[in-house]
Amino acid sequence: MTLATLQTRLTCPFCGPRHLSEFVFHKTVAPPNASPFAEVYERIDNPNLSIEHWQHVRGCRSWLRVHRNPSSGSVLEIHLLGAAI
Amino acid sequence: MRGASPHYSAWSLLRARIKGHGYWQPLWTGHKLQEAYDVVIVGAGGHGLATAFHLARDHGIKRIAILEKRLVGYGNVGRNTTIVRSNYLLPENHYFYEDSLRRWATLSRDLNYNVMYSPRGVLDLALSEDEMSKAARRGNAMRLAGIDAELLDRAALKRYCPELDTQRARRFPIVGALLQRRGGTVRHDAVAWGYARAASALGVDIIEDCEVTGVRSTAGMASGVETTRGYVEAERIVFATAGHTAMIGSMLGVPLPIETHLLQAMVTEPIKPLLNTVLVYVYPGHGETYICQSDRGGLVMGGMLDGFPSYTREGRWDRMEDVVEGAVDLLPHIAGCKILRHWAGTNDMTMDGSPIMDRLRYDNVFVNAGWCYGGFKAIPASGAAFATFVATGSAPDLIKAYRLSRFTTGHLLDERGGGPFPVRL
Numbered sequence A: 001m002t003l004a005t006l007q008t009r010l011t012c013p014f015c016g017p018r019h020l021s022e023f024v025f026h027k028t029v030a031p032p033n034a035s036p037f038a039e040v041y042e043r044i045d046n047p048n049l050s051i052e053h054w055q056h057v058r059g060c061r062s063w064l065r066v067h068r069n070p071s072s073g074s075v076l077e078i079h080l081l082g083a084a085i
Numbered sequence B: 001m002r003g004a005s006p007h008y009s010a011w012s013l014l015r016a017r018i019k020g021h022g023y024w025q026p027l028w029t030g031h032k033l034q035e036a037y038d039v040v041i042v043g044a045g046g047h048g049l050a051t052a053f054h055l056a057r058d059h060g061i062k063r064i065a066i067l068e069k070r071l072v073g074y075g076n077v078g079r080n081t082t083i084v085r086s087n088y089l090l091p092e093n094h095y096f097y098e099d100s101l102r103r104w105a106t107l108s109r110d111l112n113y114n115v116m117y118s119p120r121g122v123l124d125l126a127l128s129e130d131e132m133s134k135a136a137r138r139g140n141a142m143r144l145a146g147i148d149a150e151l152l153d154r155a156a157l158k159r160y161c162p163e164l165d166t167q168r169a170r171r172f173p174i175v176g177a178l179l180q181r182r183g184g185t186v187r188h189d190a191v192a193w194g195y196a197r198a199a200s201a202l203g204v205d206i207i208e209d210c211e212v213t214g215v216r217s218t219a220g221m222a223s224g225v226e227t228t229r230g231y232v233e234a235e236r237i238v239f240a241t242a243g244h245t246a247m248i249g250s251m252l253g254v255p256l257p258i259e260t261h262l263l264q265a266m267v268t269e270p271i272k273p274l275l276n277t278v279l280v281y282v283y284p285g286h287g288e289t290y291i292c293q294s295d296r297g298g299l300v301m302g303g304m305l306d307g308f309p310s311y312t313r314e315g316r317w318d319r320m321e322d323v324v325e326g327a328v329d330l331l332p333h334i335a336g337c338k339i340l341r342h343w344a345g346t347n348d349m350t351m352d353g354s355p356i357m358d359r360l361r362y363d364n365v366f367v368n369a370g371w372c373y374g375g376f377k378a379i380p381a382s383g384a385a386f387a388t389f390v391a392t393g394s395a396p397d398l399i400k401a402y403r404l405s406r407f408t409t410g411h412l413l414d415e416r417g418g419g420p421f422p423v424r425l
């Protein structure tokens, strides 16, 4: 299921669909079991699935884990960061 | 049969004038993919083409192919805002980019193709006394390295660029600028075409519509590439794939310190000559605009990255608004101009903002990438130095700092001082 096309909106689990400019992208996740250096510098850059940390800075300020398809721009899943999926 | 375009000179142009358009030949034609090469270069962007040219011209390597999944110039070499400069703070960067800027000055002659280098000056606007001190620091670092830099106060800025509105009341007033006079613009398409024509004339095969999908190896060395046109054997392989390098990392099973982000650019309808320099304007809490005028008269503008990974090549709308607002703020009289075209490119953003020129996984596989949103200006220096690296196996001093291991030893080249993030909004 596609939640939204990221170009304009992102759906916060608390605030609902909000304009993209309310959110700030932080980073894509590093490969699993990475060394401390890799944790900081390496990224999983997959054109079909990007797993990312965002924050709803101009809203409820919660940290989010967002799954997207960066080739189509569609958002696949959004969870509160740290919450069990 | 391979066609060759004739040598251009004042006489040949005169002849063309008399003979009419029948004089003009395709810049390169008739290239056929062979079964094996000494060097296979993946990606016909600026860096791939320049590397091929120098491998053939300076190192006498005979069997070279460039494999391009789309068309020559389809990638960022044909999408950038054409700005060239060497006003970097860190020594590793300013020596490298200065080498490139010197090469731009003679490139038209070297390629026998007019790339329209226009040293019209690049102005980095300063909006506070703090920013003036930062500009002075960068300018001094450059001057110590023998690179031209001038700090302009508001009056001097007004003299250099009279069309810039420095007087209007702003939350952050324009107080001065750092000027590099030899910075300016170069016609981007001409760079791709000029290198492709020159490389072709030296026997390089340019194969379009040929995507590399895998690397084969035997006994710990790469032996060739899988492509959409079949297997090609190669003694050495060069990846110059810019905004698709992260995918190459996955292909080879090497995670890279790269995220792929979009950068947009746009151009207005042509207007009479207005702006004879390049303005770079970063306004706090808001965004960024850089603007120059093309020889055809269009105002070419760009700004910040979109801010998250994307391969769509469709820019976000509010970023376009930021860029246009900044442009109109600097030059209020352009407010009525229409945007004619707008596009975006995928950028291979590294975690310190500096490029990567190294081997990748195998001893005979090389990667020339991580150009972020500033790799157009680097093309001439990168091509020459990288060709030396590929031909001799040892990296020239000019590019030694760009090795991949810096991300595990901590010797980063973080020009912006922004930490391991391509964007901080």
Ligand SMILES: Cc1cc2nc3c(=O)[nH]c(=O)nc-3n(C[C@H](O)[C@H](O)[C@H](O)COP(=O)(O)OP(=O)(O)OC[C@H]3O[C@@H](n4cnc5c(N)ncnc54)[C@H](O)[C@@H]3O)c2cc1C
Residues within 6 Å of the ligand: B042, B043, B044, B045, B046, B047, B048, B067, B068, B069, B070, B071, B073, B074, B075, B076, B077, B078, B079, B080, B081, B082, B083, B084, B210, B211, B212, B213, B240, B241, B242, B243, B244, B263, B264, B265, B302, B343, B344, B345, B346, B347, B371, B372, B373, B374, B375, B376, B377, B378
């Ligand atoms: C909007 C915008 C504005 C910019 N402005 C400036 C500027 O003002 N000044 C500046 O210095 N820099 C600027 N840049 C950055 C600069 O354009 C790039 O850093 C530089 O062009 C990248 O190197 P390249 O030319 O080799 O890349 P590209 O032209 O992108 O070449 C890479 C090629 O590899 C091909 N490829 C990828 N994967 C494969 C594969 N698997 N098989 C075969 N082929 C493949 C692609 O199709 C592409 O043609 C800008 C970039 C953008 C997007």
Ligand SMILES: [Zn+2]
Residues within 6 Å of the ligand: A012, A013, A014, A015, A016, A056, A059, A060, A061, A062
């Ligand atoms: Zn929220």
